[in-house]
Amino acid sequence: MLYLNWIKRWFGALCFALMLPITAWAQLAQDLLVDPRALSLGNAITADPQGVASIHYNPAGLAKMKGRQFQVSVMNILLNNQAIFKASESCNVFGLSCRENDPIFNGGDSVARSRTISPALFIPGFGIQRLPKLPAVAPFNGFTINPPGSKITFGNFTYGPEILGYYRRDGDPARYLGKAVALQRFSYISPTIGYEINDEWSVGVGVSLSHQALAMDTFLRSPNLLIGVLEELQTAFQCETGQDPLQPFLGLCGGNVGPWDDIGGLSIKTQETISPKLLFGLLWEPTDWFSWGMNYQSPSKMQLKGTYDLQYTDDWAGFWQSFSGSLFGAINGAIFSLPTGIPRESGNLSIDLTHPQHFQTGIKVKVHPKFSISMDMAWTDYSAWDRFLLEFDRNLEFLGAARLLSPNATENTLTIPLEYKDTWNFGLGIEQHVNSRLDLRLGIQWRDSPIPDNRRDVLAPLNDGILYGAGIGYKWDRDTVLDLHASYFRSYEYIKAGTSENLNDTGIQNIAYNPYAGLDVITKLRIVSFGFSFRKSF
Amino acid sequence: MNRMDKEPMNHNKSIKVAGLLLTSLLSLPALAQENSVDRAREALTRQETDEDASKQLEEVFQAAEKNYSLIKKGTYSVNYAFDYSYFGDQRLDVDIINGSPRNFDVVPSAQHTFTNSFNIDFGLLDNVTVSARVPLVAKFETQEELSATDFGDISLTARWQPFAYVPGKPSITFFGTAKTKTGVSPYEIDVNKQLSTGSGFYSFSVGGSFSKVLDPVVVFSSVSYTIPINVSDLNQVRGGDVLEQVEPANSLSVSAGFSYALSYDVSLSVSAQVGYSDETTLRFRSGIEAQAQDQVSGLMNFAMGIRTSDSTIVNFNVGFGLTEESPDLLMGLSLPLDITGLKEE
Numbered sequence: 001m002l003y004l005n006w007i008k009r010w011f012g013a014l015c016f017a018l019m020l021p022i023t024a025w026a027q028l029a030q031d032l033l034v035d036p037r038a039l040s041l042g043n044a045i046t047a048d049p050q051g052v053a054s055i056h057y058n059p060a061g062l063a064k065m066k067g068r069q070f071q072v073s074v075m076n077i078l079l080n081n082q083a084i085f086k087a088s089e090s091c092n093v094f095g096l097s098c099r100e101n102d103p104i105f106n107g108g109d110s111v112a113r114s115r116t117i118s119p120a121l122f123i124p125g126f127g128i129q130r131l132p133k134l135p136a137v138a139p140f141n142g143f144t145i146n147p148p149g150s151k152i153t154f155g156n157f158t159y160g161p162e163i164l165g166y167y168r169r170d171g172d173p174a175r176y177l178g179k180a181v182a183l184q185r186f187s188y189i190s191p192t193i194g195y196e197i198n199d200e201w202s203v204g205v206g207v208s209l210s211h212q213a214l215a216m217d218t219f220l221r222s223p224n225l226l227i228g229v230l231e232e233l234q235t236a237f238q239c240e241t242g243q244d245p246l247q248p249f250l251g252l253c254g255g256n257v258g259p260w261d262d263i264g265g266l267s268i269k270t271q272e273t274i275s276p277k278l279l280f281g282l283l284w285e286p287t288d289w290f291s292w293g294m295n296y297q298s299p300s301k302m303q304l305k306g307t308y309d310l311q312y313t314d315d316w317a318g319f320w321q322s323f324s325g326s327l328f329g330a331i332n333g334a335i336f337s338l339p340t341g342i343p344r345e346s347g348n349l350s351i352d353l354t355h356p357q358h359f360q361t362g363i364k365v366k367v368h369p370k371f372s373i374s375m376d377m378a379w380t381d382y383s384a385w386d387r388f389l390l391e392f393d394r395n396l397e398f399l400g401a402a403r404l405l406s407p408n409a410t411e412n413t414l415t416i417p418l419e420y421k422d423t424w425n426f427g428l429g430i431e432q433h434v435n436s437r438l439d440l441r442l443g444i445q446w447r448d449s450p451i452p453d454n455r456r457d458v459l460a461p462l463n464d465g466i467l468y469g470a471g472i473g474y475k476w477d478r479d480t481v482l483d484l485h486a487s488y489f490r491s492y493e494y495i496k497a498g499t500s501e502n503l504n505d506t507g508i509q510n511i512a513y514n515p516y517a518g519l520d521v522i523t524k525l526r527i528v529s530f531g532f533s534f535r536k537s538f
Numbered sequence: 539m540n541r542m543d544k545e546p547m548n549h550n551k552s553i554k555v556a557g558l559l560l561t562s563l564l565s566l567p568a569l570a571q572e573n574s575v576d577r578a579r580e581a582l583t584r585q586e587t588d589e590d591a592s593k594q595l596e597e598v599f600q601a602a603e604k605n606y607s608l609i610k611k612g613t614y615s616v617n618y619a620f621d622y623s624y625f626g627d628q629r630l631d632v633d634i635i636n637g638s639p640r641n642f643d644v645v646p647s648a649q650h651t652f653t654n655s656f657n658i659d660f661g662l663l664d665n666v667t668v669s670a671r672v673p674l675v676a677k678f679e680t681q682e683e684l685s686a687t688d689f690g691d692i693s694l695t696a697r698w699q700p701f702a703y704v705p706g707k708p709s710i711t712f713f714g715t716a717k718t719k720t721g722v723s724p725y726e727i728d729v730n731k732q733l734s735t736g737s738g739f740y741s742f743s744v745g746g747s748f749s750k751v752l753d754p755v756v757v758f759s760s761v762s763y764t765i766p767i768n769v770s771d772l773n774q775v776r777g778g779d780v781l782e783q784v785e786p787a788n789s790l791s792v793s794a795g796f797s798y799a800l801s802y803d804v805s806l807s808v809s810a811q812v813g814y815s816d817e818t819t820l821r822f823r824s825g826i827e828a829q830a831q832d833q834v835s836g837l838m839n840f841a842m843g844i845r846t847s848d849s850t851i852v853n854f855n856v857g858f859g860l861t862e863e864s865p866d867l868l869m870g871l872s873l874p875l876d877i878t879g880l881k882e883e
Contacts, residue, residue, distance in 0.1 A: 347774070391731055393774070
């Protein structure tokens with residue numbers, strides 16, 4: 001009889017696993033550093049949420065928190081973000097060889113490597129802040145309150161569901177797609193209630209209020225066919241001699257421009273200080289060896305507000321000043337709204353962005369008195385990120401020129417097509433209950449990227465990846481629980497030249513934005529995190 | 539527990555619109571118009587420094603027991619207030635170039651503002667209370683279908699009562715407030731696509747409030763003066779120009795009213811407020827200096843307080859503007875938050 005029981009449990013777990021779609025499993029920065037216990041179990045804790053992190057993983061889990069408890073977690077993150085650029089023999093822009101002319105290759109090399117381990121954080125009022133090359137520390141905290149005898153537990157969790165930011169050193173070859181980037185969401189308050197309906201069912205509802213920031217500093221260049229033509233013309237008319245032979249009819253020598261010359265730098269800082277989300281969770285525990293849970297987080301529509309600052313190089317501004325000052329340039333410039341050579345454009349900016357809705361469900365089966373297996377599948381509505389619409393408060397010269405070539409630009413808006421797709425991911429966790437105090441944990445999560453192949457870039461290098469986790473849970477005494485974890489996430493992507501329209505495409509209309517046109521690009525991201533959480537009754 | 543200990547929880551400071559300052563749209567060039575409307579909106583946000591009706595209501599309830607209208611040393615209280623205001627108007631959009639109007643339009647506009655604010659009071663001394671107010675603002679503009687959800691301006695206030703309360707004598711409280719600009723500044727947004735939730739500048743207010751209990755009525759009045767800090771280094775497109783500097787106006791606000799206890803559980807109060815603001819100056823990149831003329835605005839407010847338990851009074855209020863630029867309708871609710879679970883039992 002006993003054996004029959006075990007077989008039944010294994011079978012139950014297996015069936016659930018087979019039901020999972022064998023598709024890509026996915027996620028962006030989501031759930032990479034929320035809770036030590038979750039990370040050590042591959043984020044597969046929807047069916048057995050514990051502690052205040054229940055608010056994020058399954059609010060119904062709060063109903064199991066009795067008395068008054070306080071939790072602190074500290075997460076340490078080590079980031080290693082790499083990109084490798086390779087120029088093939090045949091790579092060229094209008095006949096100009098990539099290897100010889102692109103400064104990232106140091107005059108003739110075929111490979112350029114970008115690497116950063118410096119994390120960055122967006123701080124309201126200050127913008128992107130570079131952190132020391134040490135493990136970044138993220139402290140989270142929360143509490144739960146359950147009045148004696150009540151079926152209702154109230155909880156609050158202050159944490160960062162998504163924090164991703166890095167700072168590249170000066171001269172880094174990837175500086176044209178993010179010298180510094182911060183994409184972060186921080187939930188400063190998330191009041192949530194868990195209610196124990198009966199012995200089997202619990203439900204939880206809450207609201208989280210978050211701060212969302214999107215900030216970026218980047219250099220700009222445009223290895224485009226048209227700019228290639230300009231470079232060739234400048235060579236043909238011997239601009240380096242300091243003369244402009246066609247003046248006053250046509251000015252071409254006001255400044256050196258070319259496919260690999262810097263156009264300038266762009267700095268964007270945007271944020272939304274209140275981004276609300278509805279949290280809902282259900283938990284069903286029919287027996288002591290099986291439980292099922294689900295979790296839903298509503299979408300949150302945001303309008304990120306902030307500033308932009310576009311500063312052009314002297315060469316770029318000088319070239320257009322000279323061009324528009326000549327007879328031919330003045331006429332054609334007016335017709336085609338070509339740049340006039342303003343050295344700097346800055347102002348206010350807004351970005352409409354929806355933080356996607358998220359659904360997660362999972363089971364936990366105690367397959368043996370000493371072992372539990374948990375499995376989760378999670379869906380995130382990343383197709384809400386079809387495009388980023390950047391709305392500027394005035395007409396920009398940069399966009400005036402871009403709109404001639406790209407349908408994504410108007411004089412004061414720029415659409416960055418993303419075409420992200422919904423993602424399903426799959427997590428698996430195994431827990432060994434060594435004794436009444438000690439649990440050992442192992443977990444894995446398959447995370448597929450929502451980014452389609454033709455939109456991959458080196459800005460948000462979270463491509464397909466796997467998250468590995470391990471951890472220990474230790475019950476110090478009746479009132480104290482300690483969780484430790486170490487996790488490792490890696491992501492690797494090979495982006496062949498000409499395949500991504502946001503990185504290395506060579507089409508003529510891609511003026512915004514393919515700074516690595518014609519190059520093969522490999523991205524490697526590794527995130528190591530280790531941390532602990534400490535929970536105590538008070 | 540005697541009532542003295544619970545009393546701090548009852549100190550609501552809320553539901554009140556005071557210090558309205560406004561702008562006369564017609565007297566300005568078009569460039570300044572957007573701003574004057576913004577100024578109007580800013581002005582319509584509540585000035586939490588004023589001794590307000592709900593607070594006075596509580597004094598009615600507890601007139602017999604009180605020595606100080608502030609909270610006791612070492613204690614704290616948390617209050618929550620929800621306010622709604624509706625502001626509808628017709629805006630004239632005029633573009634004047636070289637003295638001749640180029641573009642003339644009458645734009646109807648309606649704005650709904652929902653403010654959730656949390657107020658934390660802490661008794662520094664028996665007669666000094668410091669408090670912080672954190673507003674969360676949701677705003678909707680129906681005409682242009684704009685919306686904003688953001689923090690408002692967080693402010694810090696200190697209140698000082700120099701003399702202990704003596705029955706039959708007036709009670710006097712002085713206060714000072716520093717208001718930050720944590721809200722979305724009206725000068726740092728794209729005015730065609732975004733709404734502001736803050737004033738956009740730091741300001742400091744000082745004032746005093748006076749009340750006298752004439753059982754069962756409490757009469758009260760309050761006066762405050764606000765000094766704003768100039769804003770520079772702006773870069774905002776307004777019409778065809780770029781706004782670079784704002785010198786917000788100093789303003790004076792006076793309010794007076796009375797509360798009447800209908801029974802032990804219910805009381806009513808009526809108050810009126812008048813605000814005066816000086817000229818606001820806007821400086822543009824082109825060298826134009828636009829000035830919003832000085833204004834006077836007024837507001838009436840009616841409030842009802844209902845005792846829901848020994849230690850809790852919930853206040854409701856309805857008000858309306860008396861001048862063109864005041865909000866057409868105001869509604870509010872405030873109550874103390876008692877998170878007993880967090881306190882050691």
